[in-house]
Amino acid sequence: xxxxxxxxxxxxxxxxxxxxxxxxxxxxxxxxxxxxxxxxxxxxxxxxxxxxxxxxxxxxxxxxxxxxxxxxxxxxxxxxxxxxxxxxxxxxxxxxxxxxxxxxxxxxxxxxxxxxxxxxxxxxxxxxxxxxxxxxxxxxxxxxxxxxxxxxxxxxxxxxxxxxxxxxxxxxxxxxxxxxxxxxxxxxxxxxxxxxxxxxxxxxxxxxxxxxxxxxxxxxxxxxxxxxxxxxxxxxxxxxxxxxxxxxxxxxxxxxxxxxxxxxxxxxxxxxxxxxxxxxxxxxxxxxxxxxxxxxxxxxxxxxxxxxxxxxxxxxxxxxxxxxxxxxxxxxx
Amino acid sequence: xxxxxxxxxxxxxxxxxxxxxxxxxxxxxxxxxxxxxxxxxxxxxxxxxxxxxxxxxxxxxxxxxxxxxxxxxxxxxxxxxxxxxxxxxxxxxxxxxxxxxxxxxxxxxxxxxxxxxxxxxxxxxxxxxxxxxxxxxxxxxxxxxxxxxxxxxxxxxxxxxxxxxxxxxxxxxxxxxxxxxxxxxxxxxxxxxxxxxxxxxxxxxxxxxxxxxxxxxxxxxxxxxxxxxxxxxxxxxxxxxxxxxxxxxxxxxxxxxxxxxxxxxxxxxxxxxxxxxxxxxxxxxxxxxx
Numbered sequence: 001x002x003x004x005x006x007x008x009x010x011x012x013x014x015x016x017x018x019x020x021x022x023x024x025x026x027x028x029x030x031x032x033x034x035x036x037x038x039x040x041x042x043x044x045x046x047x048x049x050x051x052x053x054x055x056x057x058x059x060x061x062x063x064x065x066x067x068x069x070x071x072x073x074x075x076x077x078x079x080x081x082x083x084x085x086x087x088x089x090x091x092x093x094x095x096x097x098x099x100x101x102x103x104x105x106x107x108x109x110x111x112x113x114x115x116x117x118x119x120x121x122x123x124x125x126x127x128x129x130x131x132x133x134x135x136x137x138x139x140x141x142x143x144x145x146x147x148x149x150x151x152x153x154x155x156x157x158x159x160x161x162x163x164x165x166x167x168x169x170x171x172x173x174x175x176x177x178x179x180x181x182x183x184x185x186x187x188x189x190x191x192x193x194x195x196x197x198x199x200x201x202x203x204x205x206x207x208x209x210x211x212x213x214x215x216x217x218x219x220x221x222x223x224x225x226x227x228x229x230x231x232x233x234x235x236x237x238x239x240x241x242x243x244x245x246x247x248x249x250x251x252x253x254x255x256x257x258x259x260x261x262x263x264x265x266x267x268x269x270x271x272x273x274x275x276x277x278x279x280x281x282x283x284x285x286x287x288x289x290x291x292x293x294x295x296x297x298x299x300x301x302x303x304x305x306x307x308x309x310x311x312x313x314x315x316x317x318x319x320x321x322x323x324x325x326x327x328x329x330x331x332x333x
Numbered sequence: 334x335x336x337x338x339x340x341x342x343x344x345x346x347x348x349x350x351x352x353x354x355x356x357x358x359x360x361x362x363x364x365x366x367x368x369x370x371x372x373x374x375x376x377x378x379x380x381x382x383x384x385x386x387x388x389x390x391x392x393x394x395x396x397x398x399x400x401x402x403x404x405x406x407x408x409x410x411x412x413x414x415x416x417x418x419x420x421x422x423x424x425x426x427x428x429x430x431x432x433x434x435x436x437x438x439x440x441x442x443x444x445x446x447x448x449x450x451x452x453x454x455x456x457x458x459x460x461x462x463x464x465x466x467x468x469x470x471x472x473x474x475x476x477x478x479x480x481x482x483x484x485x486x487x488x489x490x491x492x493x494x495x496x497x498x499x500x501x502x503x504x505x506x507x508x509x510x511x512x513x514x515x516x517x518x519x520x521x522x523x524x525x526x527x528x529x530x531x532x533x534x535x536x537x538x539x540x541x542x543x544x545x546x547x548x549x550x551x552x553x554x555x556x557x558x559x560x561x562x563x564x565x566x567x568x569x570x571x572x573x574x575x576x577x578x579x580x581x582x583x584x585x586x587x588x589x590x591x592x593x594x595x596x597x598x599x600x601x602x603x604x605x606x607x608x609x610x611x612x613x614x615x616x617x618x619x620x621x622x623x
Contacts, residue, residue, distance in 0.1 A: 035472075154551075154602070155602040155606060157559065157599070159577065160591070268470075271471070272469070272471065302475050310471075
């Protein structure tokens with residue numbers, strides 16, 4: 001961490017702030033692990049029945065299995081051991097997939113990140129542009145359209161939007177595949193493979209982007225309108241700078257900051273949206289795994305996903321806070 | 334719900350707020366959508382043309398093709414329109430009840446946190462932060478998958494995972510209100526903290542709380558629909574999210590099974606969002622977003 005960059009004049013305030021944020025994240029992560037443990041303890045069904053099977057077993061054998069798995073120990077001791085296991089990366093075993101949960105999650109994570117990162121980049125870029133266009137002429141037709149678009153983005157569930165995209169572009173027009181990760185029957189190589197991936201990604205990314213596009217558009221517009229009325233912009237205008245230079249060089253820099261950070265703070269929603277959209281498009285990522293695990297009652301996988309997602313959200317929030325502090329010279333601690 | 338009835342109750346400020354609200358066209362549109370949703374939900378038994386669960390031999394009938402099935406039928410020949418109408422009940426009930434739960438928890442935690450301050454406030458805010466950061470959808474999904482997706486479970490889970498925003502808002506309001514002269518006066522009169530918190534201060538901070546509550550309803554409806562789409566709705570009731578889950582298997586054959594429930598979810602969410610925006614402006618014209 002470039003903590004030394006905190007030349008804010010008040011003696012390493014930024015460094016201390018970053019350190020404090022890190023310390024704050026620790027109890028949050030521990031809290032998440034404890035919630036997971038409580039859920040495991042409360043989960044329906046006796047794990048012993050699960051391990052031995054549904055037939056009558058001799059009592060001493062049941063006791064031995066119970067002891068083997070440490071299930072005869074008191075809860076606090078089991079909690080400490082569970083925390084230890086999690087910190088070592090042992091998240092349990094997926095019986096449905098015959099793989100350790102962590103391996104399974106890492107296998108699927110790449111696909112989900114592919115969707116999410118494309119969405120974040122696309123939504124930020126297009127949203128900023130639309131927001132600027134809307135803010136340039138407040139209350140014009142274009143501005144109204146952008147506002148209406150933002151309202152729709154807040155209201156339309158991304159999984160249903162995904163279904164509508166399938167209906168229009170796959171079922172009716174037949175332009176794009178309705179689901180999957182790549183074409184199964186043909187093995188493409190080189191550019192053809194890239195195009196094939198892109199064709200499969202187009203609809204899921206569009207479905208997932210809609211909401212964030214709406215958020216970034218609305219936020220860019222609002223913060224630009226606010227910034228354009230501040231004194232330094234008024235002063236720059238008085239100095240004779242063109243509106244174009246004002247907008248792109250001065251105002252947007254200030255206005256983009258909340259837009260960039262809102263993506264970080266909305267990360268948990270992007271994960272949820274991704275889970276739903278993956279399910280619609282049969283995209284083999286974490287979200288689809290979650291959907292399948294509900295029906296196979298593969299609880300270790302569900303809990304592993306909760307843990308992975310929670311910790312990621314905490315870290316992304318932490319990084320967003322730090323990024324905000326680094327980017328905005330006005331922030332003081 | 335904050336509507337004409339509460340605004341007409343007398344005081345000059347609420348009359349002015351209602352006037353501002355009425356002039357706000359998007360807010361009015363929100364109110365219209367919400368009232369329409371409420372009417373459909375209340376009158377479902379009278380306006381639904383069929384029993385939503387009754388199957389018929391005309392499966393996959395497109396809209397307007399078979400007499401008596403305006404929006405078509407699903408894979409079991411059930412009437413899509415009747416299901417959409419009964420689905421309004423689940424959405425509205427879960428949405429409003431969950432938002433109410435969240436508001437009660439949020440107001441309670443936020444008020445005592447802001448009023449008492451100190452380490453107590455610090456502790457409660459840490460807990461609030463935890464609930465704010467934990468991924469709502471994944472946790473709700475797991476809890477409902479473990480403990481059942483009955484209506485009450487859905488309401489409680491969504492409510493319990495949705496209060497932090499209200500708590501933060503209420504806390505900040507109490508932080509500023511507790512230093513105002515009327516609270517000092519109350520203290521000087523020997524009022525207990527409980528009376529100051531819940532009787533003296535609370536009415537003064539309710540306007541922004543109602544705004545957040547309205548937006549909470551929208552979020553709760555979305556979350557309920559998402560869980561329903563994952564197959565985790567109340568198995569004994571018809572819900573919009575559940576309809577979309579079924580529709581997913583028949584995308585190639587029956588677009589109407591997906592399109593109509595989706596439009597309903599979107600309109601319901603839009604209604605409560607617009608109502609919230611309208612209330613924001615009515616409560617405080619300076620907070621206007623437009």
